[in-house]
Amino acid sequence: MDQLDELYRDVILDHFKQPRHHGPLADATLTVEGTNPLCGDEMTLWLRLDGGRIQAASFGGKGCAISQAAGSMLTEQLQGLTLTEAKALVETLKGLMQGQEPPAELDLGDLESLAGVRKFPVRVKCAALSWNVLEQALKGDTQHTADSTQNTPKPLK
Amino acid sequence: MLDVKHIREDFPILRRTVHGKPLVYLDNAATTQKPRQVIEALVGYYSRSNANIHRGIHALAEEATAAYEGARERTARFLHAPSERGIVFTRNATEAINLVAQSWGRANLKPGDEILLTEMEHHANLVPWQMVAKATGAQLAFIGISDDGRLKLEEYEQKLTRKTKLVAFTHMSNVLGTINPVADIAARARRMGALTLVDAAQSAPHLPLDVQALGCDVLVCSAHKMLGPTGVGVLYAKEELLERMDPFLGGGEMISDVWLTHATWNEIPWKFEAGTPNIADVIAFGVALDYLDRIGMPAIRAHERELTAYAMKRLQELKDITLYGPPAGEDRGGAISFNLEGLHPHDVGTALDHEGVAIRAGHHCAKPLMRRLGVAATARASVALYNTTEEIDRLIEAIDAARRFFQRSIKVAA
Numbered sequence A: 001m002d003q004l005d006e007l008y009r010d011v012i013l014d015h016f017k018q019p020r021h022h023g024p025l026a027d028a029t030l031t032v033e034g035t036n037p038l039c040g041d042e043m044t045l046w047l048r049l050d051g052g053r054i055q056a057a058s059f060g061g062k063g064c065a066i067s068q069a070a071g072s073m074l075t076e077q078l079q080g081l082t083l084t085e086a087k088a089l090v091e092t093l094k095g096l097m098q099g100q101e102p103p104a105e106l107d108l109g110d111l112e113s114l115a116g117v118r119k120f121p122v123r124v125k126c127a128a129l130s131w132n133v134l135e136q137a138l139k140g141d142t143q144h145t146a147d148s149t150q151n152t153p154k155p156l157k
Numbered sequence B: 001m002l003d004v005k006h007i008r009e010d011f012p013i014l015r016r017t018v019h020g021k022p023l024v025y026l027d028n029a030a031t032t033q034k035p036r037q038v039i040e041a042l043v044g045y046y047s048r049s050n051a052n053i054h055r056g057i058h059a060l061a062e063e064a065t066a067a068y069e070g071a072r073e074r075t076a077r078f079l080h081a082p083s084e085r086g087i088v089f090t091r092n093a094t095e096a097i098n099l100v101a102q103s104w105g106r107a108n109l110k111p112g113d114e115i116l117l118t119e120m121e122h123h124a125n126l127v128p129w130q131m132v133a134k135a136t137g138a139q140l141a142f143i144g145i146s147d148d149g150r151l152k153l154e155e156y157e158q159k160l161t162r163k164t165k166l167v168a169f170t171h172m173s174n175v176l177g178t179i180n181p182v183a184d185i186a187a188r189a190r191r192m193g194a195l196t197l198v199d200a201a202q203s204a205p206h207l208p209l210d211v212q213a214l215g216c217d218v219l220v221c222s223a224h225k226m227l228g229p230t231g232v233g234v235l236y237a238k239e240e241l242l243e244r245m246d247p248f249l250g251g252g253e254m255i256s257d258v259w260l261t262h263a264t265w266n267e268i269p270w271k272f273e274a275g276t277p278n279i280a281d282v283i284a285f286g287v288a289l290d291y292l293d294r295i296g297m298p299a300i301r302a303h304e305r306e307l308t309a310y311a312m313k314r315l316q317e318l319k320d321i322t323l324y325g326p327p328a329g330e331d332r333g334g335a336i337s338f339n340l341e342g343l344h345p346h347d348v349g350t351a352l353d354h355e356g357v358a359i360r361a362g363h364h365c366a367k368p369l370m371r372r373l374g375v376a377a378t379a380r381a382s383v384a385l386y387n388t389t390e391e392i393d394r395l396i397e398a399i400d401a402a403r404r405f406f407q408r409s410i411k412v413a414a
Helices: A001-007 A010-016 A065-078 A083-097 A109-119 A120-140 B004-009 B036-049 B060-081 B093-108 B125-138 B153-159 B181-192 B239-244 B277-297 B297-316 B347-352 B367-373 B389-408
Strands: A029-036 A042-050 A052-064 B086-088 B114-118 B137-141 B164-172 B195-199 B218-222 B233-237 B256-257 B261-264 B321-323 B336-339 B361-362 B378-382
Touching: A001 A109, A001 B347, A029 A120, A042 A065, A042 B060, A052 A065, A052 A083, A065 A083, A065 A109, A065 A120, A065 B347, A083 A109, A083 A120, A109 A120, A120 B347, B036 B060, B036 B277, B060 B086, B060 B233, B086 B093, B093 B125, B093 B164, B093 B195, B093 B218, B093 B233, B114 B125, B114 B153, B125 B137, B137 B153, B153 B181, B164 B181, B164 B256, B181 B195, B233 B239, B256 B277, B261 B277, B277 B297, B297 B321, B297 B336, B297 B389, B336 B347, B336 B389, B347 B389
Parallel strands: B114 B137, B114 B164, B164 B195, B195 B218
Antiparallel strands: A029 A042, A042 A052, B086 B233, B218 B233, B256 B261, B321 B336, B336 B378, B361 B378
């Protein structure tokens, strides 16, 4: 199963099996839910915002190893970011799925391990669910359901 | 017994490899593979006979028309319909259901009427009725399912009333594999004065169908799940019903005469086939039906029943697995949904793909059923006439390999 190692790197399986920041955030100021209509995966993102900064973030939901690990790694990375930094992170992650190198000054943390997902076009949407939900949250759009098939970069051939 | 080795030689795609392993194709409920006879029919039509039908006066147009109408007659024979006048070609089974919902439903349903569906329907036999219910004020009602994945027929008895105008239900569940007792359901509906629509998309490729014995008013199926090309659906309906219905789409071919402000309709079935139809694919679909009937639907059913029983037995021997639907038997088809403890079906599907084993993972366009089962998704292996017990063994080995892969010890930097 060598080809699979690229997709399911150890760090991804670690986040899947022991998700960080999992479950509702008691004092969340913003809650956004998203689903992936193609597969039925669901994700909720809880954010505590204060003065333009994400003081805390957590996630929950049902989904595959990729979507759940992405949720764990994303919320890990979001702690303490300004909203501007969080938007830049979303753009960088979208670019990563198109094979773009992340800017050197931006720390992706464990999210970097998702680079291998772009070689599996049908699984890109699994990873993208978490940051599409985040994008909705950053737009202040809590009424609409994020749809990870929308605005998802075209996978590499 | 089927000569599966010989049958497999007719399917070129079964010789290919995927990720370096021989393909094991177990996603037949999504679409079946095509025998070379069907592929050659497509090439042959475009190479020799291509022309628009019903209007040309040259040799090619006559040949194409004869072949297209021949496929209609062939379809009527396959379904044991009384005549080809009851066979309408659509784009797919979904469009066939929408045709009935829009043409019959909008004209005949009113507030207070009920459309009776089941909890195991594919979205294709759910959403069109939601749309027509919204448009007409009719209500939707649902027959529930038992924990072993069968329709609760006692609930049907209660919910079937004089208000019920239509009972629309699947012949074989694409998730549970359940084969519903169509003749019984249709007979009870008839006594109550309700029409019946049978979604046979999953059953038509796998068992003998006789619309007259089933006693349904409408039956739909899909060519690409029956060894035929994509882009062709079949609507069978009783002729008197089609006669009463207004057209679905307007345009060329479906008219008798046209003035600037109005038009009169063509006879059935052409009244429901506006515009140039999918000529080549319909003709090739006829060849697919020849292929199925030459092998024989009873023999196909017997082979697949054995395969299903074998697959379910092997799957049940695995640890921490949940199988959905009734046990193998007379009322069970070869769509086998399962979940492995601690593993999401998509991860299972990706891992199996890397062993060359193609299955489906997801909600199978049956989200209400997923909710009823209490899951977001399932993995599904589904068999066809060309599958073998050796391929089921490959499925089991691939599942074992997937389990080992995801349960491996992992090393991460602290």
